[in-house]
Amino acid sequence: MPISIGHDQKSRSSQPCIHNIIDYTSINLTTSSPLSINRPPHHATITNPKQRKIYHFQSWLANMTLSIVPALSLFSFLLLLLPLLFTITNAATFDIRNQCSYTVWAAAVPGGGKQLDPQQTWTISANPGTTGARIWGRTGCTFDGNGRGSCKTGDCGGLLECQAYGQPPNTLAEYALKQFSDLDFFDISLVDGFNIPMEFSPTSGGCTRGITCNANINGECPAELKATDGCNNPCTVFKTDEYCCNSGSCAPTNYSKFFKDRCPDAYSYPKDDNTSTFTCPSGANYKVVFCP
Numbered sequence: 001m002p003i004s005i006g007h008d009q010k011s012r013s014s015q016p017c018i019h020n021i022i023d024y025t026s027i028n029l030t031t032s033s034p035l036s037i038n039r040p041p042h043h044a045t046i047t048n049p050k051q052r053k054i055y056h057f058q059s060w061l062a063n064m065t066l067s068i069v070p071a072l073s074l075f076s077f078l079l080l081l082l083p084l085l086f087t088i089t090n091a092a093t094f095d096i097r098n099q100c101s102y103t104v105w106a107a108a109v110p111g112g113g114k115q116l117d118p119q120q121t122w123t124i125s126a127n128p129g130t131t132g133a134r135i136w137g138r139t140g141c142t143f144d145g146n147g148r149g150s151c152k153t154g155d156c157g158g159l160l161e162c163q164a165y166g167q168p169p170n171t172l173a174e175y176a177l178k179q180f181s182d183l184d185f186f187d188i189s190l191v192d193g194f195n196i197p198m199e200f201s202p203t204s205g206g207c208t209r210g211i212t213c214n215a216n217i218n219g220e221c222p223a224e225l226k227a228t229d230g231c232n233n234p235c236t237v238f239k240t241d242e243y244c245c246n247s248g249s250c251a252p253t254n255y256s257k258f259f260k261d262r263c264p265d266a267y268s269y270p271k272d273d274n275t276s277t278f279t280c281p282s283g284a285n286y287k288v289v290f291c292p
Helices: 049-089 234-238 254-262
Strands: 092-098 104-109 112-116 121-126 133-138 172-176 183-189 198-202 211-213 278-281 286-290
Touching: 092 104, 092 112, 092 133, 112 121, 183 198, 183 211
Parallel strands: 092 286
Antiparallel strands: 092 121, 104 112, 104 133, 133 172, 172 183, 183 278, 198 211, 198 286
């Protein structure tokens, strides 16, 4: 797979992506003249005509400099803003909708989190160049007024607004924007198990191929993988290289085939790239639907 969107178990991190942000408020727009002009005191009397002409020329040059430099500074400031404005206007939007009959606490890194009652939608955005991004749903959550609590599945450190990836089992929508050949890469992954049926599809950019994982995996989950409100991936349960692929070399197993048979377009184990990674031209927007 040409990009990193989180399937290699040993490369996973609980830390969110942190982007460098330019502090434009720190730029000083009130710039004084860079020239050192020697003026006589205002009370001095200049009698020599040649000196008087030189003085008037110096005064004119100083006033012009003081007028031009702030304008140049503002122009430079606007040039610095252009890349930021371009990035903002070209950000991809993700409409996250809950079509389940129960409440889902949507989560996203980057993005945060939000409680979605049935038929509610939450819209987030991500800038071109974003990688390692995830959207998922949490179930069985309780939070206090400060946004602290816990969830039975997909919990992200006890926070309503997630700053790190969720705990398995959770169905994942993963993406990386504007990568090789100006393509977005996206997938649904069951490498962290399954908790909620999901659709992940583009909604613009002439891209129509979406992904759906809508099987009854929780109801049919093998006994050894069962979890509260979810179905674990075997790596979570057994923690061996056969299932986790920590060595970088692994093959399908009976457990991965269980997931693949039910959701053929989704990742079933870390090296399931060929049938599970999808692309769209950069600039597309997307939707994630719980219980499509």
